[in-house]
Amino acid sequence: MTALPGLSDETAGLLLGGAPVRIAAVGVPEFAEVPRTAGAEVTALDWRPPAAGEPEAAWRLAELTGHPAVEAANREAVARLLAVRPVWTRVLPAREAIAALGDRSRRLLLHAGPPLAWSAMCGPMRAGVIGAALLEGWADSPEAAERLADSGVLEFEPCHHHEAVGPMGGIISPSMPLIEVEDPATGRRAYSNLNEGAGRCLRYGALGADVMERLRWMGTVLAPALSAALGARGEGVDLRAVTAQALQMGDECHSRNTAASTLLLRELAADLCETAHAREVLRFLSDNHYWFLNFSMAAAKLATSAAHGVPHSTLVTAFARNGVEVGIRVGGLGDAWFTAPATQVRGLYFAGYGPEDANPDIGDSAITETYGLGGFSLAAAPAITGFVGGTVEEALRTSRDMARISLARHEAYRLPALGGVGAPVGIDVRAVLDTGIVPVVTTGISHREPGIGQIGAGLTHAPLECFRKALDAMAVPASEIASGTGSP
Amino acid sequence: MTALPGLSDETAGLLLGGAPVRIAAVGVPEFAEVPRTAGAEVTALDWRPPAAGEPEAAWRLAELTGHPAVEAANREAVARLLAVRPVWTRVLPAREAIAALGDRSRRLLLHAGPPLAWSAMCGPMRAGVIGAALLEGWADSPEAAERLADSGVLEFEPCHHHEAVGPMGGIISPSMPLIEVEDPATGRRAYSNLNEGAGRCLRYGALGADVMERLRWMGTVLAPALSAALGARGEGVDLRAVTAQALQMGDECHSRNTAASTLLLRELAADLCETAHAREVLRFLSDNHYWFLNFSMAAAKLATSAAHGVPHSTLVTAFARNGVEVGIRVGGLGDAWFTAPATQVRGLYFAGYGPEDANPDIGDSAITETYGLGGFSLAAAPAITGFVGGTVEEALRTSRDMARISLARHEAYRLPALGGVGAPVGIDVRAVLDTGIVPVVTTGISHREPGIGQIGAGLTHAPLECFRKALDAMAVPASEIASGTGSP
Structure with a gap:
């Protein structure tokens, strides 16, 4: 032998x-x-040691797991998240929607992800800054815009700090039109910019006369037409209903929005047709299969913000990337961001481009994953595998895996390929660290140099390090609170 | 022991x-x-004896199986079917589209399914005849319309005999607007009527002032608006592209047309918005989730008609039900219908109704199944199980089963849940009899009494007897043809 x-x-x-x-x-x-x-x-x-195998962290994780105060906090947070009914109510200039952008003494721009200085920004975000400075008339050439930024006159704050979200570079400047999404029961509001469509877009870092012309058209023609159509309609558009339908129609409402965009056009077509420039607006919307993305993001931001601020909650309420770092926010941990270096995206590239051209993961769009969409609802979108890679079996497995790190299932968002089970929603920091399973994200890929734009799409994940840092910041609630006998 | x-x-x-x-x-x-x-x-x-266990038929089936002349005929027929590119080109009154309906000396109505006399018609089809007689002004009350039909003055012919198809009762009268679908390469054309939407519809056998008012509006407002929009567009709408997309978006394009209807609205919205009555037309289209069904049917009729008439072909080129009988036509067997009693539909019922209220299977809509859609593409539409019953697993299995009785897969129509494999297309009479697997149909359910309308939706199948009769009519090609040495 x-x-x-x-x-x-x-x-x-x-x-x-x-x-x-x-x-x-x-x-x-x-x-x-x-x-x-x-x-x-x-x-x-498929087992990994909890808390990345670090004994001290594993002990804290064990203390937080099943802790009555944490469980109660998460129940409350999830209930708040699920109770939100996101309704698209208005289109208005960013300076009217966001107070800080209305201050004409400042030259403030919002950007995607956790806070970041101009000097640290990646190529596509720098391009967004340049485009915004041109749009606002703060500079008359890309070079002048860069000098302006170098001079320190421009200020930068995350969209997330103003209840807003922007895809990719996520640059929002005062004159850009925003969509406003409101929860009728609470009056809470969240914002996103309007989607530019496919091709050469500022959000992906493209620059040029065509890009600027479209941005101006969006402000002067598209936004007024949408406002007028909403006015003629006489009520907002229930984005929860659109999202629920779209999940039955092959979208996961992050990187595939074909159905939702078409449904939203259908909702508005009759009221749009009597506005000025109706034909060109309807043509633009007909050609833009990403149109719903920014609505999906604003709805997700609204719901996750509602869940934020419950003491001891381990629910992830934001997940955003600035192209350099990825950051998460946690419901019970205040305004802190827990960051790690941005990941590379594993995906499919447009002809002529490859991974060496790709910027690391960027954009606020991962807010959709914190709301049970995107990678969490990948099972709803088998056709997306042709765009981001992978197989149908992997898509189904991803939604099942995401359920293992989620606190609940969304009763309105159902996954037909999994027999109609609800989308997994509410990322639990504890569950991520316990299982070693990290949130999966579907996303676009920007060229790393400013001025070029989108070069592909794919899948990536939130780094475990973000969750590991959040755990370090968590206090174990005192036992009298845990047993329910003390005062809060 | x-x-x-x-x-x-x-x-x-x-x-x-x-x-x-x-x-x-x-x-x-x-x-x-x-x-x-x-x-x-x-x-x-899961094995059943071939040819329903009848020895003589089994011998003929064995002779036809793998017969070179039959194989060659089916290759030719399938190639013709797949080569058709259905393009929606026009909307025009039935009397202009179909010569026999233009003959004002006749009072001709077309109906669904194989030929049927007035005296034999089921309740919902009788209601369709009454509604059409009122619409044409041939009678001024339902009673008068029935007397007219009893008198023998009205004539009845199948839609299928005029390159047309109509869902459920399928009644087409001279003034009804039809959609024309054309194959640009051959100029071949096929027709269907316009879909009335949900609720109380003539096609389901509903009668009343509301039903008649909508039918009149469709002729005077909807049809001219659609014509004008097509004119402004300057080219037809490629229904193959719409169907292919819809299969990625949860439709099977027979009993679920939500995506395709919305995509078709998107295609037309910009051109519709400058026509008269644009707002009410867009509102009607926005509310009609079945709108695409009749386009799907006309496209299917166009493709299967192109495949008809190849000697020795065992391809099913029509499959239609008149509410009393189900009939199929076979490519190599001329104009004959091979019929069997109509089946009951196993389905889900609207509140207050049950199987005892249901009319047997009715309508030309099963033409979609002969084109690889409906039951054959059930795997594309997991959400339909909430409407017609069954589970997601059964939907996947049904598409796999249908592949066993199909001659080909449609390269443009892909099923995302099955990894993007093509929809099984081209029912082979031999394969049905060899396997005992019968074509599955997704369909609506009419109340059996005239005047009421839709009461549910579900699944049914083509009776094996139709295929058994077709086999009896098939001659085994002579061996010199079979070996390829003789003249055709």
Whole structure:
């Protein structure tokens, strides 16, 4: 009997000489290979040590897991998130929607992701800043815009700090039109900019006369037409209903918005047709399969903001990338961002481009994942695999995996390919650290140089490090609170 | 040792005393039960004897199976079917589209399914005749319309005999607007009427002032607006592209047309918005989730008609129900219909109705199944299970089963949940009889009494008897043709 490398003689003997052996393998994949080669039936368990294998963190995680105060806080947070009914109510200039942008003594721009200085910004975000400075008339050339930014006159704050979200670079300047989404029960509001469509777009870092012309048209023609149509309609558009339908129609409402965009056009077409420039507006909307993305993001921001601020909650209420860093915010941890370096996106590239051209993960659009959409609802969008890569089986498995790190299922957002089960919603920091499963994100890919734009789309994830840092900031609630006998 | 009922002592001994036994069971399910009860591992094979177990028919089926002349004929027929690019080109009154309806000396109505006399018609089709007689001004009351029909003055012919198709009752009268679908490469054309939407509709057998008012509005407002929009567009609408997209968006384009209807509205919205009555037309289209059904049917009729008439082809080129009988036509068998009694639909009912209220299967809409849509593409539409019943797993299995009785896969119509494989298309009479698998149909359910309308939706199938009769009519091609040495 020949000994097998890496196995004791006793084990090897069992494998080669005895009855059929069944092995459950835990840990590095190589452990499973030798007995499998020897003919044993090996089941590799997808298990990782909790809290990235760090003992002190694992102890804190254990204390927080099942802790009554944390459980109660998360129930409350999830209830608030699910209770939000996002209704698109208005289109208005950013300076009217966001107070800080209305201050004409400042030259403030909002950007995607956690806070970032001009000097640290990546290529596509720098391009967004340049385009916005040109749009506002603060500079008359890209070079002048860069000098202005270098001079320190421009100020930068995250969209998220103003109840707003922007895809990719996410640059919002005072004159850009925003969509306003409101929860009728609470009056709470959130904002996003209008989607430019496909092709050369500022959000992806493209620059040029065509890009600027479209941005100006959006302010002078598109936004007034949408406002007029909403006025003629006489009521807002229930984005929860649109999202719920779109999930039945192959969208995951982050990187595939074909159905939702078309449904939104259908909702508005009759009221749009009597506005000025109706034909060109309807043509623009007909051609823009990403149109709904910014609505999806504003709705997600509205719902997750409502869930923010519950003490001891471990719910992730924001997840955003500025192209350099990824950051999360947690419901019970105030305004802090827990950051890690931005990840690379694994995806499919347009002809002529490859991973070496790609900017790391960027944009506020991952707010959709915190709302149960995007990667969490990947099972709803089998056709997206042709755009971001992967297989239908992987899409189904991703939604199942995301359920393991989610606190609830959304009763209105159902996944037809999984028998109509609700979308997993509400990322729990504890569950991410306990399982080692990180949130999956569907996203577009920008060229890393300013001025070029989108070069592909794909899948990425939130770095575990963000969650690890959030855990460090969590206090274990005192036991009298835990047992419910003390005062809050 | 106790003997087991229905098993020889030897078999029982094997099961109870010996090594584990694995059994493959063929035939009636009860065969598998006794050994399974005794602990054997039983795999029940889904096998039925070919040609419904009739020896003479089975011999003919064997001769036709793999016959070179039949194979060549079917390749030609399928190639013709797949080559058709259905383009919606016009909206025009039926009397202009169909010569026989333009003959003002006749009072001709077209109806769904194989030929049927007035005296034999079911309730919902009688209601359709009454509504059409009122619409044409041939009668001024339902009673007068019935007397007119009883008098023998009205004539009835199948839609299918005039390259047309109509859902449910399928009544087409001279003044009704039709959609024209054309194959640009051949100039071949097919027709269907305009879809009335949900609720109380003539096609389902509803009658009343509301039903008549909508039909008149469709002729005087809707049809001219659609014509004007098509004119402004300057080109037709490629229905193959719409269908292909809709299959990625949860439609099977027979009983679920939500995506396709919305996509078609999107295609037309910009050109519609400058026509008269644009707002009410867009409102009507926005509310009508069945709008695309009649386009899907006309496209299917166009493609299957192109495949008809190839000698020796066993391809099913029509499949239609008149509410009393179901009939199929076969590519190599001329204009004959092979009929069987209409089946009951297994489905979900609106509140207050049940199977006892249901009319048997009715309508030309099963033409979509002969084109790879409907039941054949059920895997594309997991959400439809909430409307017609069944589970997602059954939907996937149905598309797989339909592939076993289909000659090809449609390269443009892909099923995302099955990894993007093409929709099974081209029902082969031989394959149906060989496997015993019958085509599955998704369909609406009419109340059996005239005047009421839709009461549910569900699944049914084409009766095996239709295929059995078609086989009887098939001649086995002579061997010199079969070997390719003779002249055709």
